[in-house]
Amino acid sequence: MKDKDYISINQAGWNKRAEVHLESEFYDNEAFKTGRSSLNEIEIALLPDLKNKSLCHLQCHFGQDTISLSRMGANTVGIDLSNKAIQIASDLSAELKSNSRFVCCDVYDAPQHLPEPFDIVFTTYGVIGWLPDVRRWANVISSILKPGGTLIFVEFHPVVWMFDDKFEKVQYKYRNSGPLFETSSGSYTENSSDLETDFIFWNHGISDTIQSLINEGLTILDLKEYDYSPYNCFENTIEIEKGKYQIRGLEGKIPMVYSIVAKKWEKA
Numbered sequence: 375m376k377d378k379d380y381i382s383i384n385q386a387g388w389n390k391r392a393e394v395h396l397e398s399e400f401y402d403n404e405a406f407k408t409g410r411s412s413l414n415e416i417e418i419a420l421l422p423d424l425k426n427k428s429l430c431h432l433q434c435h436f437g438q439d440t441i442s443l444s445r446m447g448a449n450t451v452g453i454d455l456s457n458k459a460i461q462i463a464s465d466l467s468a469e470l471k472s473n474s475r476f477v478c479c480d481v482y483d484a485p486q487h488l489p490e491p492f493d494i495v496f497t498t499y500g501v502i503g504w505l506p507d508v509r510r511w512a513n514v515i516s517s518i519l520k521p522g523g524t525l526i527f528v529e530f531h532p533v534v535w536m537f538d539d540k541f542e543k544v545q546y547k548y549r550n551s552g553p554l555f556e557t558s559s560g561s562y563t564e565n566s567s568d569l570e571t572d573f574i575f576w577n578h579g580i581s582d583t584i585q586s587l588i589n590e591g592l593t594i595l596d597l598k599e600y601d602y603s604p605y606n607c608f609e610n611t612i613e614i615e616k617g618k619y620q621i622r623g624l625e626g627k628i629p630m631v632y633s634i635v636a637k638k639w640e641k642a
């Protein structure tokens with residue numbers, strides 16, 4: 375498949391989702407506008423001091439996390455493939471008088487759009503599955519980070535993506551075995567039952583992701599796996615503690631999220 379095919383199909387899907395997500399209780403944009411941070415405990419615990427740091431947020435959706443990070447002191451740039459999401463993010467930033475700036479582009483084209491390297495690259499929850507090649511992703515991260523800069527990455531665990539939507543059977547391979555296609559009814563927000571979208575995605579095993587970062591000159595400082603999701607974004611979930619969701623019947627049995635903190639080598 376040519377790159378353009380998956381890009382245009384996924385862009386159309388995310389454009390439809392962005393507008394519906396903005397109105398959802400899941401994203402609760404009204405509370406966000408009055409100061410609620412959209413960040414979760416998992417990533418907050420991994421973040422360094424953000425005061426006056428330059429930060430690039432890859433696959434920022436409509437910008438809540440990007441703006442939350444700027445509220446913590448960072449100068450932030452969010453990038454996303456969805457022009458609708460970027461328009462909403464830019465409007466939100468202007469309305470909230472945030473310093474966050476937003477750019478619409480494919481992750482793989484980010485270095486062309488971002489001439490200055492960053493202290494921090496941040497990217498979380500539902501990101502690399504939209505990209506066919508984690509080696510190219512790692513190369514982008516390395517090229518937009520300053521030497522000594524830090525990657526903060528939190529992602530749903532590839533084990534989660536092996537299951538069918540209802541978590542009744544293992545449907546997909548753990549590692550990348552080529553593009554996967556889905557016409558999905560609805561989205562992960564509660565208000566999306568009328569949405570029909572086509573998507574193309576990939577599953578990436580953890581060792582492929584980590585080795586790609588190492589090959590691009592990043593040192594892994596911290597690697598964690600979590601047996602819950604902070605988002606109630608899957609079918610058939612149970613809230614085991616406030617804000618911690620597991621799959622009913624698989625409680626505590628599978629990893630659901632993992633995180634990586636990595637540092638780009640400083641040249642001697």
Ligand SMILES: C[S@@+](CC[C@H](N)C(=O)[O-])C[C@H]1O[C@@H](n2cnc3c(N)ncnc32)[C@H](O)[C@@H]1O
Pocket residue numbers: 384388433434435436437438439453454455456459479480481482498499500501504505
């Ligand atoms: C699940 S959302 C990320 C959610 C995010 N953590 C948040 O703030 O809610 C995935 C995002 O990736 C973006 N995306 C998908 N493929 C992309 C690509 N090739 N380049 C840049 N962004 C992409 C989508 O437009 C979407 O906004």
